Structure formats: structure tokens, C-alpha cells
Amino acid sequence: MKSCCCEIGDSKDCTSVCKECSNTGKPVMEITLKSMVKKPVLEAIGNPEGFYCCETPTCEVVYFNNEQQVYLHKQDVKVRVGIKETENPVPVCYCFGWTQKKIFDQVMQQGHSTAVREISAKIKAGECACEIKNPSGRCCLGSVNKVVKRGLKLYGNK
Ligand SMILES: [Zn+2]
The missing domain is CATH 2.20.25.270 (N-terminal domain of TfIIb)
Structure with missing residues (x-):
């Protein structure tokens, strides 16, 4: 029970x-x-x-x-809920189309991801719409940060 x-x-x-x-x-x-x-x-x-x-x-x-x-x-629900998906695509940022794969690919190719910087800039410019695009209704930056960290751990240079 x-x-x-x-x-x-x-x-x-x-x-x-x-x-x-x-x-x-x-x-x-x-x-x-x-x-x-x-x-x-x-x-x-x-x-x-x-x-x-x-x-x-x-x-x-x-x-x-x-x-x-x-x-x-x-x-x-209309969109894939990133937090509940393990197969690609796993959406992370709904407003600007960042997926887990896109972040991981960046880390593999460049050793880092520009996701946080790019998303922060767009949030500052007032372009995000988390309350209608993100199933949680909240800003995605926290989860983006987590995915970047996971990517660095998995694929970054040690
Ligand atoms: Zn539940």
C-alpha cells in the first residue's frame, strides 16, 4: 500500500x-x-x-x-515531456528548441554547451514563453543547467 x-x-x-x-x-x-x-x-x-x-x-x-x-x-498532452522521456528527442528548453541531444552533441564537439548563455540572452530579451510552451509552466534554465552538467560529465574532457 x-x-x-x-x-x-x-x-x-x-x-x-x-x-x-x-x-x-x-x-x-x-x-x-x-x-x-x-x-x-x-x-x-x-x-x-x-x-x-x-x-x-x-x-x-x-x-x-x-x-x-x-x-x-x-x-x-500535446508535447513530449522531457523529464519523462528517455528516448530522443528529449526536450529541455521548449521556447528555443533545445533538446538533450543538441546539448550533448555540443559538449562532444566543442567541449562545452552554449545553451545556458543563449537561453539567458533570449530570456533577457523577453522572448521566452515558458508558461505556455513548457509543460511545467516554469523557466527551463534549471533543467538546462542539469543537462549541461550531465553532458560534461559524460562527454566532456576530464
Ligand atoms: Zn506521479
């Missing part, structure tokens, strides 16, 4: 726990949900408010809402 915080009577926290993996999700904005979820699925959901995003790589759930008892999976 999976443990649930409901059992200890904390119903507030429970709304943010993904029932399929028991991990806590992150709140997702209505605008993100509306632009990420496939139209027929979205129409079937009455109210796009109060959803959470499950970020467990092995969990098939992308968005969930325990109050409405709605669970949306990878196939309900």
Missing part, C-alpha cells in the same frame, strides 16, 4: 500529492494547462484550475487534480 497523507488527516497537503507515484507535484497555472493539454481532453475537464504537475520521471501522470479527481497522462 502506498502511504497517503489523507490518513494522517492533512487534507491540504494531499491535494498536491500524485496518487500514482505518491510524490508531491508542483502547482501549474491555468494558462499552462490550457495550452498543453489536447483539446478534447481539455474540454472534458470542467475546470482547469488547481492542477498540479507531476515531475517524477518514471510516473506516467503529467497533470493531476485530486479535488476534481482528474489525472492526465503523457498521451493527453
Whole structure:
């Protein structure tokens, strides 16, 4: 049996726990949900408010809402969710089209990646649209940094 915080009577926290993996999700904005979820699925959901995003790589759930008892999976979402994919393409930055492969290829060829610098410059220029392009609705720089670091570890010069 999976443990649930409901059992200890904390119903507030429970709304943010993904029932399929028991991990806590992150709140997702209505605008993100509306632009990420496939139209027929979205129409079937009455109210796009109060959803959470499950970020467990092995969990098939992308968005969930325990109050409405709605669970949306990878196939309900328009884009590939990078964090839940292990085969190419694994999207990392949705606004400017960076994939894990593109970053790894750069590291292999040049010994470093320009991803963070290029993305930061575009964010400064106000060109990013994470809230409607990234399934998490948040800025991708954190995950880009992680992928670059992983790339350096795997393919960089030691
Ligand atoms: Zn989950």
C-alpha cells in the first residue's frame, strides 16, 4: 500500500500529492494547462484550475487534480515531456528548441554547451514563453543547467 497523507488527516497537503507515484507535484497555472493539454481532453475537464504537475520521471501522470479527481497522462498532452522521456528527442528548453541531444552533441564537439548563455540572452530579451510552451509552466534554465552538467560529465574532457 502506498502511504497517503489523507490518513494522517492533512487534507491540504494531499491535494498536491500524485496518487500514482505518491510524490508531491508542483502547482501549474491555468494558462499552462490550457495550452498543453489536447483539446478534447481539455474540454472534458470542467475546470482547469488547481492542477498540479507531476515531475517524477518514471510516473506516467503529467497533470493531476485530486479535488476534481482528474489525472492526465503523457498521451493527453500535446508535447513530449522531457523529464519523462528517455528516448530522443528529449526536450529541455521548449521556447528555443533545445533538446538533450543538441546539448550533448555540443559538449562532444566543442567541449562545452552554449545553451545556458543563449537561453539567458533570449530570456533577457523577453522572448521566452515558458508558461505556455513548457509543460511545467516554469523557466527551463534549471533543467538546462542539469543537462549541461550531465553532458560534461559524460562527454566532456576530464
Ligand atoms: Zn506521479
